[in-house]
Amino acid sequence: MRSGQSVFKLWLLLFGVIFLLCGFIANGAGHQEVREGPVSSRKVFLFIAKKLGIPILRGSIEITQGSLENGKPIYRIQASIDSIRSPGFLFRMNNRFTSTIEGETCFPIRYVKEINQGGFLIRDKNYVQTLAFDFAHKRVIVERPERKEREEIPVPSDTYDPLSMFARCYLKEEIHPGKDIQMSIYDGLKLRQMIFHVKKERVQSELFGEVEAVRLESATSFSAFGDKEGIIRIWYTTDGKKTPLVMELDLPIGSLKFELEEVREN
Numbered sequence: 001m002r003s004g005q006s007v008f009k010l011w012l013l014l015f016g017v018i019f020l021l022c023g024f025i026a027n028g029a030g031h032q033e034v035r036e037g038p039v040s041s042r043k044v045f046l047f048i049a050k051k052l053g054i055p056i057l058r059g060s061i062e063i064t065q066g067s068l069e070n071g072k073p074i075y076r077i078q079a080s081i082d083s084i085r086s087p088g089f090l091f092r093m094n095n096r097f098t099s100t101i102e103g104e105t106c107f108p109i110r111y112v113k114e115i116n117q118g119g120f121l122i123r124d125k126n127y128v129q130t131l132a133f134d135f136a137h138k139r140v141i142v143e144r145p146e147r148k149e150r151e152e153i154p155v156p157s158d159t160y161d162p163l164s165m166f167a168r169c170y171l172k173e174e175i176h177p178g179k180d181i182q183m184s185i186y187d188g189l190k191l192r193q194m195i196f197h198v199k200k201e202r203v204q205s206e207l208f209g210e211v212e213a214v215r216l217e218s219a220t221s222f223s224a225f226g227d228k229e230g231i232i233r234i235w236y237t238t239d240g241k242k243t244p245l246v247m248e249l250d251l252p253i254g255s256l257k258f259e260l261e262e263v264r265e266n
Contacts, residue, residue, distance in 0.1 A: 046058070
């Protein structure tokens, strides 16, 4: 039972870390000629994870343009992770994440985590955490309303939350195969310095078949596994749409991946 629990927790970590820590970069790389401008209104990427061929988790990343805050344009990026086809006593997951960013610079303004998960196979968590970025003072103000907690965390001036990094890469960056991408990310738990290596190759996608893609790969440590190091890989198309295709995690206890299921746009 303990071995089975460890494998299942790795699936949850795959979504909780890769999907939200690194999903942001999925639309940011590729050749200069595949750079895509801001979305006109909304684009949604839908992912699915399976265990033994059975879908167990569904995730989404949505980016919306057009709102105004203090008279300035902003973007709102939302992500969700939901359990499917599972008895609630084993595990349930209904997590939501929202990042509000400046439209011109893509710097984060607020990042909100709404965590609601639990069951026999995963640790019970039910809380809301808000991150307010204050770059003028090189800090992030972290609040947990239900605990009446408030903490100021010093961060570099170029720090992003996971979803604002997604937006910055999608809207601003021109990244080429062979180029390393270094970034500072804070998600309310840990400040991470990561370096992604970019390589062009072909990949098999259940949605599109075999396509030309760009792979991003980075090593990082995982606190859930005693800070042991793992490898994160992300593949996305170089056809001008820069669609994220596959995300994969390698750890000492196994390799896991999830795939793009659908893209919605309007």
